[in-house]
Amino acid sequence: MDKANAEWAKDIPCKNITIYGFCKYENEGCIFNHGKDTNSGISSRPALNSSLSSKFNAKTAPSFTPSKALNAKTSSSTAIKAEKVAKALQSVADQQPAVSSPLAAQSAPFASSFNPYAANFTPVGSAGAAGASSPPSSAPAPAHSAFNPYSASGGLSTPGDELNPMQSSTGFMSGSPGPFAQESSNRHTNFPSIYPPSHSILQYHLYAADPPLHLKLPLKPNERSPEMLFIPNDIREELLKKNQAALQVFPSGGNLPEIVGDYFGLVPLEFHNRVSKTDRYQGHQNSLYKVFSNFDGKIYIMRRVHDVKILETSQISQPFQNWKKLVNCNVAEIRDAFITRAFNDSSLCVVHDYFPQSSSLYETHFVNFSPAPLTQDLLWSYLVQLCSAVQAAHSLNLAFNNICLDKVIVTGSPGRIKISDSCVHDILHFQEDVDIVQQQQNDFSDMGSLLRDLSSKILGSNHDATAVDAADHEFRKILNYLLDPSPAGPKSLNSLLPMFAHKILSVTSALQTSAEYTESILARELENARLFRLMCKLNFIFGRTESRIDINWSEAGDKFPIILFYDYVFHQSNELGRPVMDLTHVLRCLNRLDAGTSEKLMLVTPDEMNCIIISYKELKDLIDSAFRAMSQ
Numbered sequence: 001m002d003k004a005n006a007e008w009a010k011d012i013p014c015k016n017i018t019i020y021g022f023c024k025y026e027n028e029g030c031i032f033n034h035g036k037d038t039n040s041g042i043s044s045r046p047a048l049n050s051s052l053s054s055k056f057n058a059k060t061a062p063s064f065t066p067s068k069a070l071n072a073k074t075s076s077s078t079a080i081k082a083e084k085v086a087k088a089l090q091s092v093a094d095q096q097p098a099v100s101s102p103l104a105a106q107s108a109p110f111a112s113s114f115n116p117y118a119a120n121f122t123p124v125g126s127a128g129a130a131g132a133s134s135p136p137s138s139a140p141a142p143a144h145s146a147f148n149p150y151s152a153s154g155g156l157s158t159p160g161d162e163l164n165p166m167q168s169s170t171g172f173m174s175g176s177p178g179p180f181a182q183e184s185s186n187r188h189t190n191f192p193s194i195y196p197p198s199h200s201i202l203q204y205h206l207y208a209a210d211p212p213l214h215l216k217l218p219l220k221p222n223e224r225s226p227e228m229l230f231i232p233n234d235i236r237e238e239l240l241k242k243n244q245a246a247l248q249v250f251p252s253g254g255n256l257p258e259i260v261g262d263y264f265g266l267v268p269l270e271f272h273n274r275v276s277k278t279d280r281y282q283g284h285q286n287s288l289y290k291v292f293s294n295f296d297g298k299i300y301i302m303r304r305v306h307d308v309k310i311l312e313t314s315q316i317s318q319p320f321q322n323w324k325k326l327v328n329c330n331v332a333e334i335r336d337a338f339i340t341r342a343f344n345d346s347s348l349c350v351v352h353d354y355f356p357q358s359s360s361l362y363e364t365h366f367v368n369f370s371p372a373p374l375t376q377d378l379l380w381s382y383l384v385q386l387c388s389a390v391q392a393a394h395s396l397n398l399a400f401n402n403i404c405l406d407k408v409i410v411t412g413s414p415g416r417i418k419i420s421d422s423c424v425h426d427i428l429h430f431q432e433d434v435d436i437v438q439q440q441q442n443d444f445s446d447m448g449s450l451l452r453d454l455s456s457k458i459l460g461s462n463h464d465a466t467a468v469d470a471a472d473h474e475f476r477k478i479l480n481y482l483l484d485p486s487p488a489g490p491k492s493l494n495s496l497l498p499m500f501a502h503k504i505l506s507v508t509s510a511l512q513t514s515a516e517y518t519e520s521i522l523a524r525e526l527e528n529a530r531l532f533r534l535m536c537k538l539n540f541i542f543g544r545t546e547s548r549i550d551i552n553w554s555e556a557g558d559k560f561p562i563i564l565f566y567d568y569v570f571h572q573s574n575e576l577g578r579p580v581m582d583l584t585h586v587l588r589c590l591n592r593l594d595a596g597t598s599e600k601l602m603l604v605t606p607d608e609m610n611c612i613i614i615s616y617k618e619l620k621d622l623i624d625s626a627f628r629a630m631s632q
């Protein structure tokens with residue numbers, strides 16, 4: 001072996017790559033082959049780590065398939081070029097008339113070849129909604145894929161599978177002969193775009209319901225009932241419904257364009273029969289859609305104001321920059337604003353955060369089949385939250401101009417509300433002679449009208465639209481202040497807040513109690529995802545048919561400890577030979593395995609003739625390398 005001349009080793013694969021997936025001496029003189037093309041010096045090995053850690057950008061995702069002419073450009077690897085291509089695509093898309101019919105789709109070079117549902121990411125729910133985007137499915141580790149409630153019913157997806165709402169909604173595993181097998185075999189062609197079939201709708205009631213109150217046994221402090229071990233049914237159901245609402249898609253085709261700017265998968269959100277109030281937006285009609293962002297994979301709402309003439313770009317950019325600064329938990333944050341021709345007119349689109357399953361105050365307390373009960377405490381809470389939103393906007397020298405029952409949404413319990421419409425007014429009234437002080441005064445009276453309307457719905461009131469007698473004396477004083485048409489001085493939060501300071505404390509206290517309760521539930525579920533992924537990893541590698549004939553898995557092989565460990569964790573038996581099913585033991589072992597502790601354990605063969613002493617760290621390395629070898 002000639003160590004001075006390293007030529008002899010250049011074609012021998014480096015063992016570190018085989019075992020660990022990388023070699024830390026690669027750039028420090030290791031003479032073996034690291035998967036590089038020796039001529040070009042370019043690595044032919046997939047960049048495992050970089051593909052995992054790189055920031056996801058759907059615009060540069062590999063499954064994005066623009067038309068041929070543009071394909072050459074996208075093949076360029078730099079992010080800047082991809083960005084330019086995406087911009088070019090967007091402008092092409094915008095110049096195209098809306099692709100509303102299959103015929104039109106055929107003639108539209110870009111739209112016809114682009115299938116947003118094939119994009120390589122998983123739009124997330126609110127929990128999602130508000131959650132982080134998952135890594136692209138091209139990442140090699142399937143254990144990192146986001147969990148999808150639809151696909152859960154059909155089984156786990158395979159490593160290369162994309163978990164997108166369209167695919168998951170079918171409820172079939174890829175490869176299984178579902179009704180759309182033909183389409184799903186080629187994810188770049190027509191993907192079935194339908195609502196989830198009824199059988200894949202989540203069956204909330206399959207979980208055991210809480211027993212009725214009269215059947216609840218009094219428990220000692222140390223006792224637990226089964227339902228106390230899991231997320232409370234009401235919260236679980238609410239979160240599942242939110243996830244489901246977030247992932248819900250709309251049949252493609254029809255009158256809606258497939259792509260609008262950076263967004264696709266438009267789902268109309270206005271299902272009421274009322275005619276939209278056009279006076280709200282200078283006589284323009286408006287429509288609201290849930291959309292999936294092609295940029296970050298998240299879900300947003302997009303308000304389209306029809307047929308708007310924009311004279312200069314600052315008409316959009318200036319109000320957008322002003323409202324972008326407003327970050328407050330009682331205002332739906334603005335994300336984007338642009339003008340588009342995708343709807344066959346010049347529409348203004350303003351994008352805000354999406355809160356699944358939310359409904360306006362009007363829908364919640366006035367038109368619902370069973371309107372939510374309204375109490376005086378809830379009214380105080382609404383008042384405090386609205387003041388918080390108004391304070392945030394006014395301190396930035398902005399005004400909402402549109403506080404009303406339709407534009408304040410209830411996003412969760414206990415009575416959490418957000419003003420959902422901002423910025424549009426400022427764009428439409430740009431460069432008009434506006435008196436911001438007067439507009440802010442209008443916000444106060446709008447708030448007063450909203451609260452007055454709500455107080456007519458207080459439990460126990462006579463439900464007369466103008467009656468506020470059910471509201472308590474203090475609240476009526478606030479209404480008088482807000483609705484006073486000719487106040488002695490300008491209305492301000494400085495004079496308003498002291499009038500109900502003591503109520504603010506109880507609202508804060510209620511919100512904190514709720515946050516602590518939610519946190520305690522979250523703490524209980526903290527390790528679930530991690531342990532679930534670990535269990536999946538173990539099960540992926542354990543017990544495969546091919547391993548029965550593989551010498552590495554035999555008693556003399558280096559993978560044998562995995563078999564013994566699996567038995568040690570799950571298949572313990574007591575001295576009578578009865579199975580031991582001790583969840584604590586399983587959790588303890590899996591946690592130590594995941595942490596890779598140096599603690600050693602003794603694994604004994606079933607015939608008790610042999611034993612191995614091995615540390616969790618060594619076991620973890622062994623399992624990791626077996627998993628990596630499988631996924632390569």
Ligand SMILES: Nc1ncnc2c1ncn2[C@@H]1O[C@H](COP(=O)(O)OP(=O)(O)OP(=O)(O)O)[C@@H](O)[C@H]1O
Pocket residue numbers: 269270275276277280286287288301332352353354355356357358359360363406407409420421
């Ligand atoms: N940020 C949001 N996230 C989730 N859902 C929202 C959001 N904003 C509004 N919604 C939902 O969309 C529905 C329609 O909202 P929109 O603001 O268009 O009200 P509208 O009553 O239709 O008013 P308009 O008369 O202006 O059309 C609301 O009832 C609400 O349920």
